[in-house]
């Protein structure tokens with residue numbers, strides 16, 4: 001199974017997604033600052049994956065504690081194990097990690113979980129580095145389990161022979177493994193359903209062309225790449241049976257922030273009577289946010305649009321505006337597939353029901 005990150009011998013390793021599919025290079029992260037930079041620079045991307053990276057990053061904010069031969073614990077580097085100082089390091093790391101990218105709910109969710117956990121462990125005088133590392137590894141395992149559950153439930157929405165459209169990369173690379181939208185395709189394929197995936201190239205960063213196509217080809221799942229602007233045309237010709245995307249943040253009313261270009265896909269799907277599904281773990285839900293208009297949308301450098309592989313493609317005086325995400329209003333979302341069940345409209349009720357541990361099909 002592909003996973004974009006793993007822990008080994010005191011360091012976090014990340015697959016450099018900027019170089020895929022040409023090169024598979026693993027980068028070593030030895031500090032929370034390394035991890036924050038990697039998230040900002042898109043070495044790792046995708047909402048659940050950056051949340052997991054940040055969870056490991058919190059462990060990297062503190063040195064390993066070494067046990068001295070006399071049995072007394074001492075923090076490596078000669079410092080005493082002063083809990084308050086450790087917590088200050090963690091608050092600083094949390095600020096940097098959370099600030100690396102603003103839109104994905106999973107990033108702040110993971111950082112805050114680690115902070116809360118750390119204050120409990122600090123109060124007990126436990127080994128904070130070890131505890132945070134074990135917690136990050138547990139979150140990693142839980143994310144893969146959640147994706148497999150999402151995959152199984154989502155596969156139940158598909159039929160043999162379906163042609164499904166996805167946008168960006170909501171795959172193993174964007175999560176701890178298996179993927180959300182691609183997890184549904186993987187589970188459907190594993191269960192014997194004969195499906196074909198249409199992948200948008202996803203301008204300007206080409207997550208669809210570079211990453212989704214790479215993952216699906218590796219798994220032997222048929223994939224057809226299209227330019228972003230071709231989707232409505234294919235729907236009008238009857239060549240798409242369902243659309244499934246991931247999500248970066250979902251508000252309490254079911255409004256969905258996801259990769260720029262998701263909203264027009266949902267509009268076109270509605271126009272052509274095609275279901276538009278969102279696959280996301282519960283960690284992407286932000287139930288404190290009543291609606292999508294409160295979601296902060298990341299604006300990235302215009303160079304991602306004006307330049308291709310370092311060369312400027314547009315006239316010098318032309319400005320580029322580069323919103324990385326858009327918001328799809330809940331009215332045009334058919335269902336939200338989570339690991340706890342499938343939420344259907346009205347989402348304000350069904351999402352809360354799932355959050356509170358309600359039935360599988362809400």
Ligand code: MRU
Nearest residue numbers: 045046047168170174246247259
């Ligand atoms: O800018 P990115 O590549 O981090 O954007 C990723 C997406 O928009 C994904 O669709 C989303 O994070 C869901 S990933 C399971």
